[in-house]
Amino acid sequence: MNLTLKIWRQSDADKKGKIVDYKINDVSPDMSFLDMLDMLNEQLNNKGEEPVAFDHDCREGICGSCSLQINGEPHGPDRLITTCQLHMRTFKDGDTIFIEPFRANAFPVIKDLVVDRSSFDRIQHAGGFISVNTSGNTIDANAIPVNKHDADTAFDAATCIGCGACVAACKNASAMLFVSAKVSQFALLPQGRVEATDRVMNMVRQMDEEGFGNCTNTGACEIECPKGISLENIARMNREYLSASMKG
């Protein structure tokens, strides 16, 4: 396959970026999208040009490192996969592919396609945990019965890998799907109920402070989420927040 790539290039956070066109030939349909970018970078290196910086790590869809807005969609046009699981057979010979960083003020560009997603870490630090005293008397989590439905729903929420596709897809750059998944995975379990009020209040406050937009229920996040995190989590977070507000 021969392709035209339109890639966002930005030398560092303070410089202005722009879309730069690259031609790439002999791309195998069996390559992953990141393999294709590796191939481009090899060619750029050979020509003495600066390779394109992009995030990646596990390359098997579980770490949440890879990002990329591909032809206007986070992780590309396929569903329930990350960019590293996207393969070039999704595209056709002669295609033009736009490759941009995940865009949001709360995700500033570090270089080229690499963005700083530490705002997600700060939201997690604000409440995405349970406090367990390691005094030696800690009760085994399995000793507390949890009904199957709640356990499964909590686990579904916990599959969020924090990649930021929800923010990238949302026209408002809202982080509600991510935050709601993190709130839900604890809210549904007895261990998480103890700090539920503070958790939702603190995580939502941090989310707002980071400068993410407001949710308008377009549902784009749910469609684009590589882990299929459901909008039900946002409804649950809204309920948790309203109930916590009444108490607080």
Added chain:
Amino acid sequence: MSGTLKSSIAKKVAMALSGLFLVIFLAQHFFINFTSVFSADTFNELSHFMGTNPVVQYVAQPILIFGVLFHFIMGFVLEIQNRNARKIAYAKYNGGANSTWMSRNMIYSGGFILIFLVIHFIDFWVPEISIKFIEGDMSGLDAAGNYRYYDHVVHAFEPLWRTALYVVGFVFLALHLLHGFQSSFQSVGFNNKYSKALKGFTTAYAIIIPLGFIFIALYHHLN
């Protein structure tokens, strides 16, 4: 509690509740208007009651005006905040792949509804308020001693341009409701096994009520 009212969730809940209130008002408005199709007398009597009843005029009406203004102002404030959350736009953004046109363009459908509402107020509300509360004539009667409400409606829809404008206004209302009505339940935390049925109801409402308003406008124009 006061601090939490500024949060993104509190704002979306406020948008949802004001929207739901306006949806209920819309149904009431529709059923009164619809009487004009089959009974001028019923329409006149209901209009006179609504226009002169102190509870409607001094309690419900101010709440309604507040609800409308709140919904519009908050809508614009949220839109500005949301646009500011992504200052550098994508070179290519394929919103159609993951969301409906209606859900992405609520500000435009809402903006057109605002323009329509201003015209609607000038057409019907301002003349009524002027006669009742400035001239002090609470009788609801015209010079010939008959109720003026039905005649006012019939005359208003004589020109094609106004009828067409109202039809377009109701189309935008339908587009706005198609997303807004069902979305308001998600905002207040309602998303469960009944949501699919609820979406069916809200979709039907979003189509039937504006279509009904269009029917009333066309009926009076053609008759």
